[in-house]
Amino acid sequence: MIDVKGLTKHYGPITAIRDVSFSVAPGEIVGFLGPNGAGKSTTMRILSCFTPASSGTAKVAGYDVFAESMEVRKRIGYLPESVPLYADMRVGAYLDFVAEVKGLGRGARKKRVGEVMERCLIDDVQNRLIAKLSKGYRQRVGLAQAIISDPAVLILDEPTIGLDPRQITEIRALIKSLAGEHTVILSTHILPEVSMVCSGVIIINKGSIVAQGPIDSLVEQFFPTSRLHVQLAGPVAAVRTALGAIPGVVAVHDEPPAGDSTQAFVVESPRGRDVRSEVFHLAGQRKWDLLELRRVGMTLEEVFIRVVAGEETDGSAEAVREAAEVQA
Amino acid sequence: MKVWPIFKKEMRLYFTSPVAYVVLAIFLVIAGYFFSAIFSYFTMASMQAAMNPQMSRELSVTDSVMRPLFSNLSVILLLLIPIVTMRLFAEERRAGTIELLLTYPVRDGAVLIGKYLAALALYAIMLAFTLVYPALLLYFTRVEWGPLLTGYLGLLLMGATFLSVGLFASTLTENQIIASLITFGVLLIFWVIGWSAESVGGVWGRVLTDLSMLEHYDTFSKGVLDTKDVIYYVNFTLLGLFLTLRSLESRRWR
Numbered sequence: 001m002i003d004v005k006g007l008t009k010h011y012g013p014i015t016a017i018r019d020v021s022f023s024v025a026p027g028e029i030v031g032f033l034g035p036n037g038a039g040k041s042t043t044m045r046i047l048s049c050f051t052p053a054s055s056g057t058a059k060v061a062g063y064d065v066f067a068e069s070m071e072v073r074k075r076i077g078y079l080p081e082s083v084p085l086y087a088d089m090r091v092g093a094y095l096d097f098v099a100e101v102k103g104l105g106r107g108a109r110k111k112r113v114g115e116v117m118e119r120c121l122i123d124d125v126q127n128r129l130i131a132k133l134s135k136g137y138r139q140r141v142g143l144a145q146a147i148i149s150d151p152a153v154l155i156l157d158e159p160t161i162g163l164d165p166r167q168i169t170e171i172r173a174l175i176k177s178l179a180g181e182h183t184v185i186l187s188t189h190i191l192p193e194v195s196m197v198c199s200g201v202i203i204i205n206k207g208s209i210v211a212q213g214p215i216d217s218l219v220e221q222f223f224p225t226s227r228l229h230v231q232l233a234g235p236v237a238a239v240r241t242a243l244g245a246i247p248g249v250v251a252v253h254d255e256p257p258a259g260d261s262t263q264a265f266v267v268e269s270p271r272g273r274d275v276r277s278e279v280f281h282l283a284g285q286r287k288w289d290l291l292e293l294r295r296v297g298m299t300l301e302e303v304f305i306r307v308v309a310g311e312e313t314d315g316s317a318e319a320v321r322e323a324a325e326v327q328a
Numbered sequence: 329m330k331v332w333p334i335f336k337k338e339m340r341l342y343f344t345s346p347v348a349y350v351v352l353a354i355f356l357v358i359a360g361y362f363f364s365a366i367f368s369y370f371t372m373a374s375m376q377a378a379m380n381p382q383m384s385r386e387l388s389v390t391d392s393v394m395r396p397l398f399s400n401l402s403v404i405l406l407l408l409i410p411i412v413t414m415r416l417f418a419e420e421r422r423a424g425t426i427e428l429l430l431t432y433p434v435r436d437g438a439v440l441i442g443k444y445l446a447a448l449a450l451y452a453i454m455l456a457f458t459l460v461y462p463a464l465l466l467y468f469t470r471v472e473w474g475p476l477l478t479g480y481l482g483l484l485l486m487g488a489t490f491l492s493v494g495l496f497a498s499t500l501t502e503n504q505i506i507a508s509l510i511t512f513g514v515l516l517i518f519w520v521i522g523w524s525a526e527s528v529g530g531v532w533g534r535v536l537t538d539l540s541m542l543e544h545y546d547t548f549s550k551g552v553l554d555t556k557d558v559i560y561y562v563n564f565t566l567l568g569l570f571l572t573l574r575s576l577e578s579r580r581w582r
Contacts, residue, residue: 050579
């Protein structure tokens with residue numbers, strides 16, 4: 001449904017995106033993930049026919065965004081990051097205008113505007129001026145204008161930003177319900193959101209795609225080992241060596257101590273090789289108290305931190321991790 | 329072409345924000361003041377003329393009331409038209425709504441025409457209100473229809489030209505004040521450009537006179553309908569609209 005090949009965009013001397021290629025299958029919801037300034041919005045602007053690419057091609061619903069822009073525009077719904085709306089218009093009148101511009105007939109328009117307002121939970125503010133709406137309502141009006149013509153492809157730039165937790169849940173449910181009949185590409189910084197809503201993910205950093213694919217396979221690809229968090233009350237050096245000696249264990253890392261002073265370790269073993277009982281028996285043999293033993297599930301967040309901070313120093317990796325935690 | 333929805337949206341925005349009301353009110357207050365001032369001067373003149381039959385032959389309501397009124401109105405327009413047009417693209421750029429508008433399935437040309445026609449409609453409404461003055465004259469006296477009609481046609485054409493300049497200026501910036509200042513500056517230059525014609529003289533003097541918006545309006549207010557002047561305003565308007573379209577399209581290669 002979306003087919004992007006070798007997309008590059010320069011703004012003067014600055015290269016916003018470089019050689020970006022990906023494709024999205026019909027009915028899929030794909031999360032577009034990246035730190036600020038990574039090129040998410042630029043890519044979305046190109047897909048929505050607002051700015052042309054410097055080189056490369058992008059096809060939406062089989063039409064080229066530059067050469068057949070009108071055909072593409074008929075088939076997309078777009079929500080820019082800043083949610084630009086006409087402040088001096090009333091919600092109902094605004095949606096009616098969008099529906100008319102998008103080619104809905106007079107009769108169909110009234111019905112459709114009503115439906116969409118109900119679906120986006122804004123029918124209670126339909127006679128209010130957009131300028132007087134709260135951020136949450138504006139966001140939903142923005143979403144409503146994107147889906148009003150029932151487009152095949154939805155391009156949503158940070159659709160849940162600035163909403164309260166209950167609204168976020170509602171909007172996520174709404175976006176999820178669009179899957180199947182619509183193809184959705186949405187950008188976000190909120191990592192759990194991607195795991196909750198999207199089937200696939202594209203991670204972009206500094207203008208280039210660093211990882212893409214279904215979430216599970218990405219996690220496997222970046223973390224080929226499964227991990228155990230182990231805390232044994234014993235001499236630190238001896239515990240470390242003993243853990244490393246367990247057959248199948250690939251690596252043992254020290255975990256920064258949290259709360260109590262007992263050193264904790266992360267034990268890596270190949271996927272499918274469970275060493276939990278070995279650790280338990282080890283504790284029994286050596287008479288070390290087993291304080292904690294749990295599996296560490298690797299999430300998209302870890303993947304994100306690893307690929308985004310991959311080429312940077314440890315210090316900035318830490319900063320990215322903190323930023324990700326704050327946003328989550 | 330989806331001109332109609334754009335037109336409706338712009339008209340709605342003119343009248344839900346105070347812009348249209350303020351422009352209309354100020355225009356009508358000033359126009360009303362000019363009319364009453366000119367008309368009371370005319371009554372004085374006609375009283376003197378009653379004692380001097382020679383003078384009364386030269387006295388015409390259209391010539392001595394409507395003509396000065398028209399030329400005064402055109403000066404007010406010089407100041408008010410930039411206010412009418414400044415919002416059209418500058419505000420869309422500032423608020424970012426242009427990003428949505430230009431990704432809807434509408435051609436740039438349709439957006440442009442829709443906005444232009446909305447501004448023209450507001451201007452036509454402004455002019456329509458001033459029809460009260462000739463109507464008042466008609467109640468008291470005979471009015472010559474010819475100069476009245478060409479006067480209004482001239483005002484309409486000149487305003488259309490002003491609007492196209494304003495529309496173009498509005499695409500250049502996201503600041504409404506800058507857009508209106510550019511419009512005012514350009515219009516003023518084309519207004520006064522003929523003044524230096526005499527000192528320049530020769531072919532260039534002739535060119536300067538021909539470029540002047542004021543000179544071309546003069547014939548209309550005299551009741552003369554000259555194709556040369558109509559073509560001047562129409563061409564100027566088309567040039568303005570063409571530049572606006574190019575300016576809109578420029579984002580495609582930026």
